[in-house]
Amino acid sequence: MNSLLQQLQPYPFARLREAMQGLEAPAGMTPVPLHIGEPKHATPKVVTDALAASLSELAAYPLTAGLPELRRACADWLRRRYDGLSLDADTEILPVLGSREALFAFIQTVLDPVAGEEKPVVISPNPFYQIYEGATLLGGGEIYFADCPAPKFNPDWRSIGEDVWRRTKAVVVCSPNNPSGSVLQLEDWREIFELQDRYGFVIASDECYSEIYFDGNKPIGCLQAAAELGRSNKGLVMFTSLSKRSNVPGLRSGFVAGDAALLKDFLLYRTYHGSAMSLPVQRASIAAWNDEQHVIENRRLYQEKFAKVIPILQQKFQVKTPDASFYVWLKIPDGDDLAFARMLWQQAAIQVLPGRFLARDGRHGNPGQGYVRIALVADVETCVKAAKTIVALYQGGEA
Template sequence: MNPLLDTLKPYPFARLRAALKDIPAPAGIAPVPLHIGEPKHPAPKIITDALTAALSGLEKYSMTNGLPELRQACANWAKRRYDGLQLDPETEILPVLGSREALFSFTQVVLDPTSDGPKPIVISPNPFYQVYEGATLLGGGEIYFTNNRPPRFTPDWKNIPEDIWQRTKMVFICSPDNPSGSVMQLDEWAELFAMQDRYGFVIASDECYSEIYFQGRKPIGCLQAAAQLGRSNKGIVMFTSLSKRSNVPGLRSGFVAGDAALLHAFSLYRTYHGSAMSLPIQYASIAAWNDEEHVIENRRLYQEKFDKVLPILQQAFDVRLPEASFYIWLPVPDGDDLAFARNLWQKAAIQVLPGRFFARDTPQGNPGKGYVRIALVADIETCVKAAETIVSLYRGS
């Protein structure tokens, strides 16, 4: 067995199950799962129709790089979405089986586990999406966490030691951030690009929540920021997905874009890895990237939930509308996020994710402690009722 498997840590949801296993939920109350960020809005008909119309494609093998029409649809979407961003669909776009799969496998391409000397370092925000850590460890690297700073929970680049930067091969960015919903601004991108110029690392930008935003404030993407700052996309790769944008997490479809040399190497890896997207999924993806009406409706539904849920929670908690994403990063007044989550489960069968499970302990502390993540993915009635229950339980405790 690969000994690096022993370095992996339990996923946050496994930790939550362990924390709740000996606590019975109230009898007769159905669980209210607000801990997992799985979209629940219906899959758009334009996508399901395209999928079923292409089922004969199951009889054929597909190419790793995907159909030219799919790569062009991705390039067209990026141009519309990111203010005229120009990407070459032949060399700067690669379809992938969802952003999670791509984030993991791309890390294996970037890291060199055969090099002599200290392990290569990958820097991750903290709290973080756990795939960043698992990909790094299984790639033979070392993960370094930089704590996100409240109130916006953005990475603290200035406090990373010089010796860490010198060994850094890649930096993960999550913008919009999971779990806080914060968005990297242009000046923050400029700061990171300056560090990249100095130390030569790769930037892997996870942007799977980019289309869940409010009040017309579109999150800026890494490639868009580079273009606005007069930079090339050398050393930069963006990861995006249809899962959140189009409510099709089961489709397992997204694309990566950026540095052509990095994508060429990534394509080679994926050819051996067997990561080609089936033809029906490709045609469904073309339909999805070419349509914005369902995305606009999706945002409207999330906005409606926030409009109804936030005023309720604000009766008892210091909580705000996130800059993007469908998460509420709720500060727990007494600071004990784990006790808060256990209490919600025991008294109301409501599941939320303790922030400490979404982060790692560092010398500066665990930045997730004192927060819980609430995913507003259920229907609006369920979300409103859960918010009312949370406020009632907190006030009654």
């Protein structure tokens, strides 16, 4: 077996299961799973109708580059969403099987370790989505973390030394951020672009939560930021997905967009990798990207949940609505996120994810410790009831 597999750490949910072994929820209580970011809103009819209407196309092999109609639908969506952003649908857009597999594959295509030389570096925010780390390690690289401290929870790029930047081949950006929901502003992007100009790394921008935002404050995307700052998309690739936007995590559909030269090589890799999207899924994806009404309703439901849940939690905790995403990044005043998660499970069958499982130890300890991630993916009533229970059970007093 590939010895690099031994470097991989257990996934956060596996660590949670292990931490909960032997602990039972109260008898008769139905588990309330708020620990995993799996959308629970109804799948849009426009998507299921398109999928059902094209099932006969399962008899055909799809092309890895996808249907021209799908790439055009993605380009049209980018133009509508990002203030006229214009990309070439033939060379700057590539359909993928969700952002997760694309991020995993792309990072490995960027790395080029050479025997006897220092390992190439991928810089990741911390806390982080564990795919970034796994892809780096299996690609023969070294992962380096930029802690995301309160109150903004944006990566502290300036804490990274010259010796690390010199070896850096890729920087992963996650905005809106998982788990904090923070969003990079134009000046934050300017800072990253200046570092890119100095050190020549590729930017991989994970933007899968971009359509869940509040008060009309649309998160700016990396390609939009580059355009507004008068830059090309050289060395820049964004990753997005229908999973959160359209409530279809099982469809496994998204796309990447950006630097045509990088995507040309990425397409070659994917052709060998067997990553072509089935034609019915492509047809359903076209319908999803072309329809915005279901996204507006989806966003309204999340807005309603946050509007009701946050005031309840504020009775005992210092917490605010995130810039975007469907996560509450809740600070536990006594700092013991794992004990808090265990207490909620044992007393109320509520499942939340300890923040320590989403991060690695950095210069100042584990930046996820002392927080829990709560995914408001259940219906409004369930989320509100869970928030009231959390407040009633917490005995630590107001933060």
